[in-house]
Amino acid sequence: MTLANSQAEFHPRQREAATDPRKVRYDLRNTAGSILAATQKRVAKCGHRLVGPQASIVIGPHGARITGVETCGSVWACPVCAAKISEGRRQEVAECLDRHVTGTPIGGEGVPGDVYMALFTLPHTYTETCAELRVIMRSAWTFFLQGKAWKAARKRWGITGYIRAMEVTHGANGWHPHLHVLFLTSALSESDADELRVWIGERWANVVKRISGKEVRLGVGFGFQKACSVSAAGDYVAKWGADSEIAKASSKVSRKGGRSPWQLLADAGNGDHRARFLFAEYAAAMKGSRHLTWSVGLRDMYLSEPEKDDYELACDDAPHHGDMVIGALRRGVWHRVCRAGLIPELLNSAEAEGWAGVLALLRAHRLALPEAIYVNRRKQNDLHAS
Numbered sequence: 001m002t003l004a005n006s007q008a009e010f011h012p013r014q015r016e017a018a019t020d021p022r023k024v025r026y027d028l029r030n031t032a033g034s035i036l037a038a039t040q041k042r043v044a045k046c047g048h049r050l051v052g053p054q055a056s057i058v059i060g061p062h063g064a065r066i067t068g069v070e071t072c073g074s075v076w077a078c079p080v081c082a083a084k085i086s087e088g089r090r091q092e093v094a095e096c097l098d099r100h101v102t103g104t105p106i107g108g109e110g111v112p113g114d115v116y117m118a119l120f121t122l123p124h125t126y127t128e129t130c131a132e133l134r135v136i137m138r139s140a141w142t143f144f145l146q147g148k149a150w151k152a153a154r155k156r157w158g159i160t161g162y163i164r165a166m167e168v169t170h171g172a173n174g175w176h177p178h179l180h181v182l183f184l185t186s187a188l189s190e191s192d193a194d195e196l197r198v199w200i201g202e203r204w205a206n207v208v209k210r211i212s213g214k215e216v217r218l219g220v221g222f223g224f225q226k227a228c229s230v231s232a233a234g235d236y237v238a239k240w241g242a243d244s245e246i247a248k249a250s251s252k253v254s255r256k257g258g259r260s261p262w263q264l265l266a267d268a269g270n271g272d273h274r275a276r277f278l279f280a281e282y283a284a285a286m287k288g289s290r291h292l293t294w295s296v297g298l299r300d301m302y303l304s305e306p307e308k309d310d311y312e313l314a315c316d317d318a319p320h321h322g323d324m325v326i327g328a329l330r331r332g333v334w335h336r337v338c339r340a341g342l343i344p345e346l347l348n349s350a351e352a353e354g355w356a357g358v359l360a361l362l363r364a365h366r367l368a369l370p371e372a373i374y375v376n377r378r379k380q381n382d383l384h385a386s
């Protein structure tokens with residue numbers, strides 16, 4: 001069958017809600033790119049703009065991926081990068097917590113400890129901007145960790161350290177930034193844990209009051225409970241870009257509790273101009289801030305690998321053991337695939353049927369001339385032989 005090259009027959013981007021998590025992420029990234037085209041160009045180029053002459057399709061131990069394209073590395077604005085970053089962080093957090101609860105720090109012996117999950121929020125109104133509330137939240141957390149009282153608390157409850165993640169939603173009362181924090185403590189009795197809960201809650205209310213004059217209602221604006229499992233605790237701080245979170249964006253779940261940035265993106269993609277404006281405000285406010293932070297020394301105690309930054313976790317160009325380049329698309333074909341919004345389908349086809357699946361997809365959408373496609377035949381033969 002001859003491949004045709006017809007720009008006039010591009011298939012329009014599907015507007016109905018996708019159910020494939022990969023498709024959801026890539027569609028949301030397209031929407032984010034269109035919203036941030038003038039302000040965060042890296043997001044608009046992420047996964048599309050070539051850094052060389054061609055885009056290579058690689059089958060690795062974690063499925064198919066594209067190499068040779070730019071990566072934005074934005075955990076806040078790019079759902080595709082956020083998914084990779086969140087998964088990388090989740091694995092790190094899980095290893096750290098596992099070592100803490102089993103009392104096995106790197107290079108030494110320890111005693112088994114507990115993990116507590118805390119939720120910190122602050123009162124907010126519809127008139128406050130996302131940037132203003134982020135600054136208040138960051139300042140309050142900095143003050144929370146300062147002074148003799150915090151040092152004494154660490155000693156009293158054996159707090160080895162903390163892992164902190166910031167999240168943001170938008171609801172009827174405006175922007176709602178909140179912190180999910182894991183406290184790694186000694187093994188605590190119920191009464192000790194209750195005292196720690198009361199102390200942390202009162203300290204949080206005091207620092208928020210001192211910094212902003214806002215009154216935190218402890219029953220609403222603060223939560224504290226022992227983690228029932230290491231995986232639950234890991235998800236608590238590292239679920240930001242997980243499939244389950246992004247999938248909510250395209251589902252018809254109630255938005256009454258506020259919309260996540262991914263839900264804002266989904267609504268923006270469906271023509272909600274207010275959501276489009278809100279996402280742009282949020283992306284500008286959060287740009288440059290860290291999603292997940294560790295207390296000083298905690299990583300060194302439990303993890304042997306040096307910390308990777310968000311870009312390193314999101315970039316697909318680093319080789320993995322077991323990688324196989326099944327083929328590559330030259331510039332013209334690649335751009336047509338991007339414009340047709342077919343990257344997730346391309347990856348799905350590569351995983352299901354290898355290079356033959358990629359070719360079938362291109363033929364079905366009439367996106368390529370035969371000479372525009374380069375295939376690594378040796379690797380292809382290896383794939384089919386395996």
Ligand SMILES: [Zn+2]
Nearest residue numbers: 046072078081
């Ligand atoms: Zn990205």
